[in-house]
Amino acid sequence: MTDAAPSLPALPARSLLVHDALRAAGIQGEIVVLPDAASTAVLAAEALGVEVGAIANSLVFWSDGEPLLVMTSGAHRVDTSALAARLGRSSIKRATPEQVREATGQAIGGVAPTGHPAPLVTVVDEALAAYPEIWAAGGTPHTVFPLTYDELVRLTDGTVLKVD
Template identity: 80%
Template sequence: MTTDLPSRSRIVHESLRAAGIPGDIVVLPDAASTAALAAAALGVEVGAIANSLVFWSDGEPLLVMTSGAHRVDTAALAERTGRSAITRASVEQVRAATGQAIGGVAPTGHPAPLTTLIDEDLAQYDEIWAAGGTPHTVFPLTFDDLVRLTGGTVVAVV
């Protein structure tokens, strides 16, 4: 039931429903603030975890949805996407851009839409899992749903 969800996760839930995405937000007993923890809690491959990483690039936040099996190569990604540079956003920048805390950033439910890049390797999974607005919440969706939900551009991130 959505009233049992943390307020940030209720916002994410509403955004998912507005986009026609049926997956329910799951509240985990322990925080899953890393891909490895989330994968272990869900019993899935770490690569099926869609990490929401917020960077700063060309004066704006940049959301990169990457497979939990990868580390983003920011220099290569900047070159590939024509950006001057991509650097890790500060805690304050993440909170301002998403309204969510690091370790629980969802791909949706933000105060305003974010420019989003999506790791092409997530496409190999029938189901992927993303954070639901807090480190204790996650939800399932398909790769196509993630692209549609975020309006993201699919790229190689490594």
Template identity: 80%
Template sequence: MPDQLPTRTRLVDAALRAAGITGEIVVLPDSAATAPLAAAALGVEVGAIANSLVFWSDDEPLLIMTSGAHRVDTSALAQRLGRQKIKRATPEQVREATGQAIGGVAPTGHPTPLTTVVDRALAEHPQIWAAAGTPHAVFPLTFAELVHLTHGTVERVD
């Protein structure tokens, strides 16, 4: 099946396999570009969707993997992380940092690894789902696998 996936999703699949993550990529017929759409398509709680949000902080991209049930409190998170400011990246910055478009950003498969924060609330779910490079592709994994995959810092983000 990997040969039938879009190029961006094949890069994500290769990164998953390299990290030892065995969850299979699922291609959905409809867009899962938002946490509510993904949750509805998969029949899971919105909190089990791991949103990949790209921000800009201290002159570099910052990937925040947040529960679909949360909004990122950028001021509080910047203070907790000891950063000057965290602001939402532009669509161009997202594409440049990840090689992927907003709505399909995966936690992996980027041109270079990104500094990543993982929302500790995702640990409440035995299985979580993340985008796989396009708005139609997702994959399952555990919280521990997400932290391992991203080398992320676990933090409260709301």
């Protein structure tokens, strides 16, 4: 009899990519499959019993001809004009669902901070630092995982900025 490797719970294929990227980055948070979709920060916070500000929303924008991932606190809205000025970009506009899928391989409402076909330029909301544990989407609207602010910044190689 041989020792079998521990098996993962039945995760969607997109979430398995996220899981592998997390492990490659040394992040041990487990992906949780929620019974109902948590495609908004409010829904995710309710499902997890945490403050909405502890939800790290993954928002994909289009800026100067390329995708821009903004990891923002669920308690904030991104001020695209102010953020464009802070980044020295001409403009930042919400990406179309097709652009989101092409850039991340994931659908709106479930975009993870990792597991994309190629690394994305990323901004991390400085307000997320206020929470000892934050939650991000795990590649689908039904999956989430916990991590720390420092892990999120390291995982995404993100630029920390005020986004609202």
